[in-house]
Amino acid sequence: DIQMTQSPSSLSASVGDRVTITCRASQSISTYLNWYQQKPGKAPRLLIYATFKLQSGVPSRFSGSESGTDFTLTISSLQPEDFATYYCQQSYSRPRTFGPGTKVDIK
Amino acid sequence: EVQLVEFGGGLAQPGGSLRLSCAASGLTFSEDWMHWVRQAPGKGLVWVAQISPDGTDTNYADSVEGRFTISRDNTKNTLHLQMDSLRAEDTALYYCVREVTAMRTYYFDYWGQGTLVTVSS
Numbered sequence: 001d002i003q004m005t006q007s008p009s010s011l012s013a014s015v016g017d018r019v020t021i022t023c024r025a026s027q028s029i030s031t032y033l034n035w036y037q038q039k040p041g042k043a044p045r046l047l048i049y050a051t052f053k054l055q056s057g058v059p060s061r062f063s064g065s066e067s068g069t070d071f072t073l074t075i076s077s078l079q080p081e082d083f084a085t086y087y088c089q090q091s092y093s094r095p096r097t098f099g100p101g102t103k104v105d106i107k
Numbered sequence: 108e109v110q111l112v113e114f115g116g117g118l119a120q121p122g123g124s125l126r127l128s129c130a131a132s133g134l135t136f137s138e139d140w141m142h143w144v145r146q147a148p149g150k151g152l153v154w155v156a157q158i159s160p161d162g163t164d165t166n167y168a169d170s171v172e173g174r175f176t177i178s179r180d181n182t183k184n185t186l187h188l189q190m191d192s193l194r195a196e197d198t199a200l201y202y203c204v205r206e207v208t209a210m211r212t213y214y215f216d217y218w219g220q221g222t223l224v225t226v227s228s
Contacts, residue, residue: 034214036152043202043221044152049214087152091213092156094166096142097208101151 116222129203
């Protein structure tokens with residue numbers, strides 16, 4: 001199975017900050033990388049799929065990029081509703097494994 | 108409107124069984140890969156099991172292999188997870204999830220609200 005890691009595991013930021021979360025795959029996964037946002041007590045929500053593609057309804061301040069087996073989720077200007085936990089997931093092969101998550105909280 | 112509604116969770120004793128179900132509506136259930144994903148209290152997302160659209164291809168996480176069985180009834184748009192030989196570490200919120208598989212892109216777009224399984228004596 002492909003292993004996914006994320007860094008940092010948590011971060012504190014202020015409204016308006018630029019936030020970057022990194023995800024790394026244990027092997028090449030091309031651009032088969034998805035990002036999810038989860039708020040407390042809620043089901044995860046798809047933000048970005050196929051590394052770059054924004055899910056319908058997701059604000060444009062969210063973006064994704066990649067460099068080899070490293071993938072990045074960027075929030076260009078953090079908003080109050082963005083405080084949540086973010087998970088990456090590879091969809092290159094089955095099983096579709098998740099990263100351990102990055103919690104973004106208020107500084 | 109797409110809805111995935113899980114039910115069947117509850118309290119079970121170690122070594123016991125539970126059967127989770129997920130009722131799907133508003134999507135092409137018989138054409139979709141479906142998954143169960145769980146989340147232990149305060150922990151991250153863990154993939155548990157998957158099933159192909161026709162039900163012939165199933166896969167499981169190592170931690171549940173041989174104890175859990177995923178199945179589906181495409182005539183009733185329902186997904187199931189039979190959980191046997193339950194352990195304390197199976198305690199989690201279990202999500203039913205639809206996977207999009209189209210045009211060489213694959214992602215989980217619809218999630219249920221989850222059903223809580225607690226394994227304790």
